[in-house]
Amino acid sequence: MSSQIDSASLLSRAEELVALALKAGADSADAVVVRSRSTSVSVRLGKVEQTDASEGDDFSLRVFIGKKVASVSANPGFDLKVLAERAVAMARVSPEDPYAGLADEADLARSVIDLDLFDPTEVSSDMLREAALAMEAAALGVDGVSNSVGAGASAGMGGMVLVTSHGFSGSYMASRFSRSVGVIAGEGTRMERDHDFDSRLYFAELDTPEAIGRRAGERVVKRINPRQVPTDKDVTVVFDPRVARGFVGHIAGAINGASVARKTSFLRDRMGEQVLKAGLNITDDPLKIRGSASRPFDGEGVRGEKLTMIEDGVLKHWFLSCSAARELGLHTNGRGARGGTSVSPTSTNLALEPGTISAEDLIRQVGTGFYVTELIGQGVDMITGEYSRGATGFWIENGELTFPVSEVTIASNLKDMFMRVTPASDIDRKFGVAAPTIAIEGMTLAGR
Template sequence: MTQAFDAAAQQTLLEARVADALEQARRLGADACEVGASVDQGAEISVRMGEVETVELARDQGIAVTVYVGKRKGSASSSDAGEASIRAVVEKAIAIARHTGEDPASGLADAELMATEFPDLEVHHPWQLTTDEAIELALACENAGRAVEGIANSDGAGVSSGEGVRVYGNSHGFLAGQRGSRHSLSCMLIARDEQGMQRDYDYSSVRDPALLASPEAIGRSAAERTLRRLGSKRPATGRLPVMFAPEMAGGLINHLLGAIAGGALYREASFLCDSLGKPLFPEWFSLGEKPREIGAMASAAFDNDGVYTRDNLFVDGGRVASYMLSAYSARRLGMTSTGNAGGARNLRIQAPLDSQRELLERMGRGVLVTELMGQGVNGVTGDYSRGAAGFWVENGEIQYPVEEFTIAGNLNDMFANLLGVGDDIDTRGSVHSGSWLIDNMTVAGG
């Protein structure tokens, strides 16, 4: 489906170009330099109503150079990583640095924090898939969904496959690369009743294509998810428990990560400033990252500063145990990098897990949220307000679908009011989570 991609040869080439950029920066008078280069290649095909809609092939590459002249910093980048372009990028970065103000926190991460071990994390699994084979997979997925009684239309099915290489180096002598792949299969379907149309979808996303869910299973699941939304009503308004489906609970974890990220903290733009050691969740809840987990979606041996990655506990026994820091944000806060330049990797919850049935029984009466809309989250205050859709729950049983309502609260209160976590863990992304049951939220419906 794509042109041949020799990841090993691409890594060797990128390493040579990064080394060249570092040497040119040294010759041109930079006190320190760091360079990142990457190349990615992939293909996407989509079908709709039994016909091929799109076949897209893409190849992207780039190089980014950051230089330090004293405490002055300059950055420049280019999508052309040829020799002439590299020199031009380095020269531009140095020119920018000479005209910027000094920043005491600027500079490379400390040399002693550089990664020195690079285990095979098994995140690169090329897929030798032809265009015809990809079309067959997408058609099989869509056809399985359209064959389910009640499905009226389709928004299509798609196959995506890509792999890439990234290399990072700096003037500490650090130079390393990592290869990776990502493959997915998805389907979105439409159903109709007297109230109008409803749509929903399902997908599978993996590093190793051998682990993709079958196209038939994805199509049927997309159909079932679509049909169960027919007959939606607006829920009652009140203070109610809310259960977030696994995909939605992952979003809550991302809000937490944004609040403990060093950039938000040193700007004092987080509701979790000065929160280290303070209670945030119930005592039975812990949350950490496992950046070197074999085969996981965000595994890496080093972060974007070249700092070695390690397991970090961000919440331990309900208390904020660590911030999420790059070299720069750590300096701004008077702390040490946690190996999180570029974000957290492979978030995992440590908590007693309950079945969805147990969580629904504990809820009694409330709403199960399966879709969220809008961007109503204030990272400074923690105020939370989102449009939602899902299901009404009464006496611990799902009664009917609901839509066109709002859920609201404050993340501090929501985290403290976490009643349970489900064992229905969504493993398709970097954040692995089951359902979250949160008490006492405002639900505004009809």
């Protein structure tokens, strides 16, 4: 993967596209190029199943005529003039959007800061294959593992070029390396499966294939011969950090400005109020050095700053793009992300900040409860907060994980769950959403 990827030609084409849109009659415009390159290898039972290589530069153009907006996209090789004229023609017949428009000029990033997101390490298909094979071999070498779901390794990069008609021009690139493996333990109807993975911006920081494979094997073997447990309407549920990240994702969804504007968030009327247990903080930092979700500017050219979204349990901010902010009568905080031809607010490096108690002591204090390692289904209603999902994991007895549990459902309301969260200290910040082990009191467990 070469680091010598010239963005100058893409910037030049994007600048020309914006100029042609203005010439065709647009009042303002912006052009984006999303660049991607990737190579991946997957194996199963010691044999290569698939090798993929892909690359692309996807262009999109937004044009504004008054409060009318239109967007078009194309692949490289298109006629710039034709695309610009088509976009302007579409905008002329589009309905007005009172919240449409570019970012205010005063909000634009004046420079593109280096967040150390790109690792130029060249990783060949042979290296990816060897890593995948080593992961699988390590997982299959764990006593009790009976089969492989497969293993894979990938290397790639992605980035963005953005040019606006009111003076912004910038680009950035980020590398990405990943490894994953899935395995099976048990036989027939008593089979269990689990997996492990790692993903980093820098190749040298990846966990070794052997460590990933061994963890996957050990995880699945522990799940053999699960039991059901009786229904209980007052259980303390402990979320493994992998599961807790999804829980933090629900918090992010509830404080997304677009959802608030559409009135599809159960927290839409709670700004300035306590929505999490006192003492808890949710932070979001787009400028974290080597952060998995870092970006020097957002999809509208605005540099976001680190924010404490929820401070001491009190809701302080929504995630805001320009249009979501205008609709709510607020100001963008640089969380706009391009998705195709649209811009929507998103989190960046999001974290539920850790507590002071270790995960082991947290489980010990729970005494009796349910430790969740995997959730099944999509039973979360973000309008009401109702929460009901299938779960597997381990029963906690006398402060220790005892036997595996499956075929149960955990349920509550996110409003109540948010107020009953106790975080441990074991946070791992390598992913875009970070969370420690968490305990949530007072949930319903539906079992036998």
